Amino acid sequence: MRRSPDTARRVMEVLERLDVIGITEAWNPKLVGRSTARARLRSLENLRTRYPRAFAELQAIAAEHTDAPASRSVAAGRDIGVAVTGDHNQFVIGNPGLPQTSGDHVDFRDGTFHDPVIGVQHNHYGTVPAPVEWRPVGQVEPLEFGVHRTRRVPGEPDVPPYVQRDRDEDLRAELAHSGLVLILGEPYAGKSYTAWHGVRSLADPNQPASEEHRFHAPDPGEDIRALLAALRGKSGKYVVWLDELTDHLDGGDLEPRLLVRLTGLGAVVLGTMSPDEYYRRRAGTGPGDKVVAAARTVTLSREWRTAELERLAVLDDPRAFPAYMWSGREGAASYFAVGHLLFDEWRRSGTRLEHPRGQLLVRAAVDLARCGVTGAVPGELLRRVQEQYGEEERESFEDALAWATAPLFGVSGLLVQGDEGDTAGTWRAYGALVAEALSSGDLEPVPDEVWWTLLDAAGEQDSPLVFRAVLDAACTALQARIEAGDPAVALGFARRTEGEEREAWLRRAADAGHPDAAVDLAEILRDRADEAGALTYLEQAAEVGSSRAAAALGSLLRKRAEYWLRTAAEAGDGAAAHELGDMLVGSGHEDEAARWYLKALTAGHHEVAASMGTLLNSWRDPYAEVWLRYGAAWGDLRAVAELAFHLSCQPEHDKDEVDRLYRQAAEGGDANAARALGTSLERQGRFDEAMALYHQAFEGDIPGAARSIGLLLRRQGKSEEAEEWLSKAVATIPPPPPIPTPTPTDSPDTVGE
Incomplete structure (x- = not known):
């Protein structure tokens, strides 16, 4: 170190960075002697075991000071100035020219030492194996x-x-x-x-x-x-x-x-x-x-090219083809690495507690793919599908979407956005989720309402969905129920198809007993003039309680009755002409009804007189009384009652005759006539007779009869009993419908307008 100041500086920099008490002091280049050598040796051992990184730095510095073949150890005699040894390299501080030999030793015999030397063998390379x-x-x-x-x-x-x-x-x-x-x-x-x-x-x-x-x-x-x-x-x-x-x-x-x-x-x-x-x-x-x-x-x-995916598809591994089908833009490597982790995150019970709507939102996206919708869909459609699984008040749609699209495992969210550059907010399920769901076998079937929602959306203008593709997928998924004759499924398809296809689905549902399908099919058959077929399906539905079918059946039967009555009337049947006239009254064809009444009378059907008189009375025609008296003379109780009513409306009339006519009709079973006669007798103070007639009218379900009884009881001082009957009268009168709110219109620009 004393001969290479630069080396000494670099060694000291390494040691000073450690900031370990005693090590830096031991390596001071100015210190020499046996105790210093031992201290340096101990520090080397300490560095090797506790600070391998610093020890490796010293090894690298030592390697720069020898070009000789490396040896695995340094054998030593006596003391050293300093020796730093390492795998295949050695650095002898204080004697860089020390002769070396290859192998597991260094030959010191011809060396010249200026400081005491200690040889230390290190059969290792720090943290790097040989x-x-x-x-x-x-x-x-x-x-x-x-x-x-x-x-x-x-x-x-x-x-x-x-x-x-x-x-x-x-x-x-x-x-x-x-x-x-x-x-x-x-x-x-x-x-x-x-x-x-x-x-x-x-x-x-x-x-x-x-x-x-x-x-x-x-x-x-x-x-x-x-x-x-x-x-x-x-x-x-x-x-x-x-x-x-x-x-x-x-x-x-x-x-x-x-x-x-x-x-x-x-x-x-x-x-x-x-x-x-x-x-x-x-x-x-x-x-x-x-x-x-x-x-x-x-x-x-990340996204695999077509040739790469084709090689993946034919790979002999059960995981390969699903990856080929569902990896998408995220790539097959991502699919294999984190797909199952994302699936587990979605399905874990904690997710249901923390993000209840988010979990349903992901299920909706997965089910969309299971329905054949593999591309991204607008967020609003995703919301509509998710709502088919139920509402979740604990989490908003926005929060659910934010959670479902947040990246997990540093790669992707459970939902991924549509094509790159998509700014419309379209989303789809991460492909691996779909593959895992398909292979798991523990997901519930796609609800029917999800299929209907998708078919409705596919039929909308500018829809991103292909209607026929969704329909084919739905038919495939629901095939077992279709073959089993499930009427709800058939009706669902019928309501979303047209033409012959719709008729075929309606027939399936109707034959399986669905009343609404029977009515819809009957309308098609009736428009096609197949009334016999229509009647069959309407009667079938009406018999199981369909009021819609009953109304349609009545309408159809009325038209059929009118057709056959007209046929008979034109052939001279008086009763048919009478019946046909009664059918036409109230439908806006009263003039035609009068003509058929005359035709009935001409044919000798005297019972038509009451109907003709009633019609003329509604027109305020003076000949009404003539026809009604004609009918009453033939003993037609309806004509008798109608004549009594007609006479009672005249300014000057014979009250005794009116009462006699009403009594004749009432005794014949006319409940309306009984109430009318009771009213007349009450005015005359004949309360007991009036009360009996009122009860007859009440038994005949005549509106107002209960009220007449209650008022008469009150008049007789029987208050408690009277209130009971008046309560009955109120209960039989339904409340009026609400008054519709008028639609506001813009005020005219001018008074003239």
Whole structure:
């Protein structure tokens, strides 16, 4: 050290950085003597065991002071000024010209010593094993390169077989020459597996073991400067694997001078780095930046190219084809490395507690893919689908989406955005989630309402979905239920298809007993003039309680009845003409009804008189009384009641005749006539008779009869009983419908308007 001030300065800098009491003082170049030598020896032992990094730095400094073949030890006699020894290299401080021999010893016999000397044997290389102990590249396994395990598959290795990447040959060409080679790529682009394959490709079974490439991967935190001491003087071909090269640059471990010396010793230094980091550092001026600038690079894309995916698809591994199908833009390497971890994160019970709506949102996206919608969909459609699984008040949609899209494991969220540059807010499930869901076998079937929501959305204008693709997927998924005759499924398809396809689905549902489908099918058949077919389905639905079917059936039967009545009436059937006229009254065809009434009378059907008289009475026609008296003379009780009512409305009428007519009709069973007669008798004070008639009317379900009873009881002083009947009367009268709110209109611009 006294002969090399620069060396002494560098040694002291290393020791001073440690700031360990006693070590720096022991190595003061001005100190000499036996006690100093012993102190320095103890400090070396202390450095080797407790501070291996500093010890390796001293080894590297020592290696610069000898060009002789390296030996594994230094044998010593007596005292030394200072001797720093290491694997294959030695540095004798105080006597740099000491003669050396190869092997496990240094011959001191012809040496000249200016200070006491102690020989110390160190059969180690700090933290770096001897190159002869480095493993042949052909024996290195993927996990040693940091390749991530996939989900365990019984009978299969931890990682699937390697798939050739398009840049493999480029990497192999770069590895054929010593120096720094960088594989550039985003996280989980497959850099480690590609690096492993590239290094394995250097193995040549025809070469002797002594000439084969050997491999070393420094442990995290290991000082790679010790590599220089380990390799110096050892001929051979070496590969040093520095995954995430940035970790070895910031501490100054790998600097340009060390890289040059490693390259000169025939070593290939292989590392990885992200493209952004590489281009940032390449333009820098720091020691680490200069190392990066000197690298040869091979760039690996995260998204696999078509040829790569085709090679993956035919791989003999059960994990390969799902990866081919679902890896997408995230890439197959990412799929294998973190796909199962993302799936577990989604399905774990804690997620349900922490992000209840978020978990449902991811389920909705996964089910979309299971439904054949593999592309990204707008957030609003994703929301609509998620709501089919139920509402979750504990978490908003916005919070759920933020959680589901947040990157996990440094790579991706459970939901990923659509194509690059997508600003519309479209999302899809991470492909591996879908693959894991399909293989798990424990997911519930896609709810019917999700299928209907998708089909409805696919039918909308400018929809990102392809209707026919969604429909085919739904038919495939629900095929078993379709074949089993599930009417709800058939009706769901019918409501979302058209033409013959819709009719076929309706027929399936109707034949399976769905009343709504029967009514819809009946409408199609009726429009086609197949009334017999329509009647069959309407009667089927009406019999199981469908009011819609009953109304449609009544309407259809009315039209059929009108058709056949008209046919009979035109043939001269008076009863048919009478019935046809009654059907036409109230439908806006009263004039035609009157003509059929006349035709009925002409045919000798006297019962038509009451109907004709009633119609004329509604027109205030004076001939109404003539027709009603004609009917009453024939004993038609309806004509009798209608005549009584007609006469009671005249300013001057015979009250006794009216009462007689009402009584005749009431005794014949006309409940309306009974109430009318009761009202007349009550005015005359004949309460008991009136009460009996009111009860007859009440039994005949005549509106107002209960009220008439209650008022009469009150008039008789029977208040308690009267209130009971009046309550009944109120209960039978439904409340009026709400008054509709008028739609506001704009005020006119002018008074004239």
